[in-house]
Amino acid sequence: MLFETKQDNEFYIWLKNHLKPVAIITLFSSGSVELLYIFNSNFGGYEMFSAPFSSRILERIFWSKLLNIILEDVPQFIIQVMIMYLKKKNCN
Secondary structure (H helix, E strand, O other), X not given: OXXXXXXXXXXXXXXXXXXXXXXXXXXXXXXXXXXXXXXXXXXXXOHHHOOOOOHHHHHHHHHHHHHHHHHHHHHHHHHHHHHHHHHHXXXX
């Protein structure tokens, strides 16, 4: 978002007008990049949820989300399958 404020004046003005809620949601999104999509969701028609993100930022959020799935969720799934297999093997 910092890069976007330097490149896009419209986004900078939006951010300046909604700084407190953006700061809070950004803090909570540190564990989940997908939460940043809420700023571009037009939720309830509120201006706060209609950030003028550039396509570059939306693309970065998407790739961050995908990378998160690959690095976090896939290994967790593999470990769960291995544990289930080992438990089943020990029960027999």
